[in-house]
Amino acid sequence: MLLDSKIPEGPLAEKWEKHKFNVKLVNPANKRKYDVIVVGTGLAGSSAAASLAELGYNVKAFTYHDSPRRAHSIAAQGGINAAKNYQNDGDSIFRLFYDTVKGGDYRAREANVYxxxxxxxxxxxxxxxxxxxxxxxxxxxxxxxxxGGAQVSRTFYxxxxxGQQLLLGAYSALSRQVAYGKVKLYTRSEMLDLVMVDGQARGIVTRHLITGEVETHAAHAVVLATGGYGNVFYLSTNAKYCNTTAAWRAHKKGAFFANPCFTQIHPTCIPVSGDYQSKLTLMSESLRNDGRVWVPKTTEMAERVRKGEVKPQDIAETDRDYFLERKYPAFGNLVPRDVASRNAKQMCDEGRxxxxxxxxxxxxxxxxxxxIGAEGVSQKYGNLFAMYEKITDENPYERPMRIYPAVHYTMGGLWVDYNLQTTIPGLYATGECNFSDHGANRLGASALMQGLADGYFVIPYTIGDYLAATAPKPVDTQHPAFAEAKAGVEARTEQLLAIKGTRTPDQFHKALGHIMWEYCGMARNAEGLQFAKKEIQRLRKEFWSDVRVAGTGEELNQTLEKAGRVADFIELGELxxxxxxxxxxxxxxxxxxxxxTPEGxxxxxxxxYAYVAAWEYQGENQPEKLNKEELTFENVKLTQRSYK
Amino acid sequence: MAGSNPNAKPMNLTLNVWRQPNRSTEGKMVEYKVKDISPEMSFLEMLDVLNEDLLHAGTDPVAFDHDCREGICGSCDLFINGRSHGPEKGTTTCQLHMRKFSDGDTITIEPWRANAFPVNKDLSVDRSAFDRIIQAGGYVSVNTGGVPDGNEIAIPKDIADRAFEAATCIGCGACVAACKNASAMLFVSAKVSQLALLPQGKPERKTRVENMIEQMDKEGFGACSNIGSCAAECPVGISLENIAILNREYISAKATSNNLA
Incomplete structure (x- = not known):
């Protein structure tokens, strides 16, 4: 299949304006004849659902949470970028574009980023x-x-x-449309499959998490705003429920998965404290504006600190290595996330x-x-300092924080064209669920920007182009494809319940996470990856013969939910x-x-390799096919990224 | 792997946990023992240990709501030893750590108890009443697009800060669970104050407060008797002052209301 990114012709700065004019419009009187399913109610989903409903479409919005407001966008801390140049410091649309393409290490599509x-x-x-x-x-x-990574002040916070405040804003817009009857909200409903009719996305299958009831829903188009897959590593800064299931099922129905190996390791997380650890907590990157990153200069001193013989605050300045400031004098502690993370790992690998x-x-x-005094610091970072103390029992006003990199965000995701449409007609992907804007590394405060850009200002235009070419005839779930997809979901549930093995879904998930972190984490090599592939295949076999799920499918069964998600994570891990x-x-x-490079x-x-790797599913246990979308750069010059 | 405090001794605990198969079946307290609990664990990680033990023993694990585990999503909702989110002030259950307990302790764990929050299963409750209250008016009626520039209207910093403080409510329901009347006034007041303080919220302030209060009453939440246990137990410190603002907003709206019903 030839990948057509549908990037509009013309100069970069005029593409979107021209495209908005060229896309087909749906007659206002006809909009109410179209149903659109939006899966996920984070920033990308809530903003899309609300905006589409405002235009007049009938929206069905799905979340597995008890309320749309619980989506993990809520946990984003630092801020949202915008090229307002309110600070008169030289920011512009082009600079934000340039920074994002460069920050993504030249693996993003210019037109989308602009x-x-x-x-x-x-x-x-x-x-x-x-x-x-x-x-x-x-x-x-x-x-x-x-x-992080920007030399202008463009982050609103x-x-x-x-994230909480932005999501509550989008949630309020969504709630307003629920009140108007333009959005029908389905809470505690987890999407477990995509339904295709005549090669087009026509609906979804969901399981109601409280009753266990498996339901089918039809629409003229489906938007997936289901977030990223960072939890493939088990430990990440993602919420516990975050998973890849909706995206992965769409992938198995024909949506290409792009750049799955592009995952972001965030440099400033609270370190792991024990084997029972269930998730990692981020300390906002904004802390790097004022905090200085260091380790002891010598391994001997580091050893004494680890044993508790010396307190970090008592170590003399001359015995400290502010390694980011030393290696990257221009950017110092504000180097992009990938660079900061890798350097922290290197220091630890050196025994410091x-x-x-x-x-x-x-x-x-x-x-x-x-x-500026403790009071001033509290004004800026009070809630973060309090959170750190709750988790570690250490007071960061008196003792430096301990931080370590952790999985945070996934730049990869479902392949989409300029219209945010996947390779399945009528199936769209927005926010972290798609791959489109961040290349191989996302800059701080750009995830919130992308989620809301997609939902408020892109999808409302581009989905019309597809719907205008679709007959405004009512859709329902009578087509046999719905019953078939539903039966598939029910059979899988039965299968998971029937295994009655000895290991819990969490045990499998931890085992997978260990493989991914060790061999496909901050640093990878061919030998390790080949080993990991075999390990994952072995784990997958063991999972399907030895997983243990108690209870039934007709009730709230959190173990069953987990098992289904872990099964999909294992398959994604291999990809x-x-x-x-x-x-x-x-x-x-x-x-x-x-x-x-010689400097590491x-x-x-x-x-x-200036291409997007878009993987095409070929059937159970078949190797996936690699399709390439070549990236062309006409407006930025490809250089070795340097933050020195 | 050792924690940040390698000397912390593991604990053995007795848990009294509310078990209820579903909304229509009666529930009861069930006793469980957990061993070797590290003081570095979060409370939910301790429950993870219990659930893994139960699953290995072939018993249905305890259902409880949780997600972000960093105190912001508002999912977790446990009533621990008679207090919303347990003994530590200003903390959600997921941020409560076991170092706040001692070896040999017995811990009682219940769901939120309120008519408006029916139990789904075990410790998980249905808080959709909160969504319906927001749907009744917890928004500014603007569509996407066509709005003025973000700096068009200057908002005094102290007003913006107060609105922000009110807006930090996480919608967990601890206030309802802590209130002897199961009142939702703190939750409603947080949203009403936020939007009443900001210029963007002023055009609809009268209808908003009337409609949200009406929905709150419809959902079966109790009346407010100004005891203040809601604010005392709120994990994010929503101030009781918001209820005063809500009352003022409500009275002034009613005094000039167009809704004569």
Whole structure:
């Protein structure tokens, strides 16, 4: 299959305007004749559902949570970027575009990223109008801060809980449409399959998590806004329920999966404390604006710290290595996430890590506390400091934080064209669920921007182009494809319940996570990846013969839910390994040890790998087929990323 | 792997847990023992240990709501030793750590108890009443697009900060569970205050407060008697002041209301 990204012709800055004019419109009187399913109610899903309903479409919105407001967008801390240039510091749409393409290590599509930068300014206006209480200056205008990887202050924020405030804004817009009857909300409903009719997406199969009832739903188009797959690693900063099931089932029905190996490891997370650990907690990247990252200069000193013989605050300045400031004088502690993470790992590999496990580096606030006082620091980061203390029982005002990289975001996802349509007609993917805008590494404060850009300002235009070419005839679930998909879901549930093995879904999930983290994590090599592939295949066999699920399918059964998600993670894990093996270069979050510069930085191979890897499912136990979308760069020059 | 405090001793605990198969079946307290609980664990990680034990023993694990496990999604909702989210002030259940308990402790774990929050199963309750209250008016009626520039209207910092404080409500329902009347006033007041404070929310402030209160009453939440246990138990510190604002908004709306019913 030839991949057509449908990038409009013409100069970069005019593409989106022209495209908006060229897409077909649906007659206002006809909009109410179209049903659209939106799966997921995070930023991308809620904003899409609300905006589509406002236009007049009948929207069915699905979430597996008890309320749309619980989606994991809620946990985003630091902020949202927009090229407003309110600070008069040289920002522009082009600069945000440029930073994003460069930050993504030149593996993103120029046209999509430019559009993202263009609509970023409208997002802020929209959120303010909804009553989102962004941080403000004393003069009453919106405040900004600089954020990882950017040299301008373009990040809008609401203390350390920007995601919460943005999601509650989108949730309020969604709730308003529920009240108007334009959105029908299905809570506690998990999508377990996509229904295809005549090669087009026509509906979904869901399981109601409280009653266990398996239901089918029809629509003229389906939008997946189901988030990322970081939980393939078991431990990540994702919420516990975050999973790949909806996207993976769509993939198995024909939607290509793009760049699955592009996962982001966030440098500032609270380190693992024990085997029982169920998730990792992020400490916002904004902390790197004022915190300084360091480890002891010598392994001997590090050893003494690990044993508790020396307190970090008592170590003399001369015995500390502020390694990011030393290696990257221009960007210092604000280097992009992939660079910061890799360097922290390197310090720990050298034996200079701290904490009882040696898998941590310090993030030190002593200097800013001295400069603006504890009160001032509390104003900026109070909730983060409190969260850190709750989890670690250590006071970061007195003792530097311990941080370590953790899986945070997945740049890969369902392949989409410029219209955010997948390779299945009528199936769209928005937000973290798609692959489109971040290349091989996402910059801080860009996930919220992309989720809301897709939902508020892209999909409402582009979905019309598809619907206008679809007859406004009512759709229902009578077609045999619905019964067939439903039967498939029910059979799988039965199968999971019937195995009655000895290991729990969590045990399998942890085993998978261990393989992924060790061999497909911050650094990868061909030998390790080949080993991982075999291990995952073995794990998959064991899962289907030895997993243990109690209870029945006709009730709230959280073990059953988990088992289904883990089964899909195992399959995705293997594809991630295949993708990492096939990409013989290093770029962004994908660091292949065989491909690095003499200074240990990622070494890209633009001649051979400037493409999007779009994987096509070929059937059970068949190797997937690699399709390539070549990336062309007409507006930025490909260079070795340097933050020195 | 050792934790940040390698000297912390593991604990053995007795748990009294509410078990209820579904909404229409009666529930009861059931006693369980858990061993070797690290003080570094979160409360939910301790329950994970219990559930893995139960599953290995062939028993149905305890259902409980949780998701982000970092105190922001509002999913977790346990009533621990008679208190919403347990003994630590300003903390959700997922952020409560076992170091707040001692070896040999007996811990009682119940779901939120309120008529408006029926039990789904075990410790999981149905809080959709909160969504319906928001749907009754917890929004500003603007469509996507066509809005003024974000800096068009200056908002004094102290007003923006107060609106933000109210907006940080996570919708967990701890306030309802803590209230002897199972009142939802703190939850409703947080949204009403946020939008009443901001210029964007002012055009609809009268209808908003009337409609949200009406929905709140319809859902079967109790009346507010100004005891303040809601604010005392709120994990994110939503202030009682918001209820005062809500009352003022409601009275002034009613005094000039167009809804004569």
């Amino acid at each position: 559009r993202l930068a263009q609509v970023s300014v409208s997002i802020i206006d929209q959120c303010v109008a909804q009553g989102v209480p962004f941080a403000r200056e004393y003069g009453g205008l919106l405040a900004n801060r600089s954020f 609401a203390r350390g809980q920007t 890590g701290v904490g009882s496990t040696g898998l941590a580096v310090y993030l030190d606030f002593a200097e800013i506390i001295q400069r 991630m390994v295949d993708d990492a093996l096939a990409r013989n270069e290093s770029c962004g979050g994908h660091f292949r040890e065989e491909y690095q 930085e990622a070494l890209r191979d633009d001649e051979n």
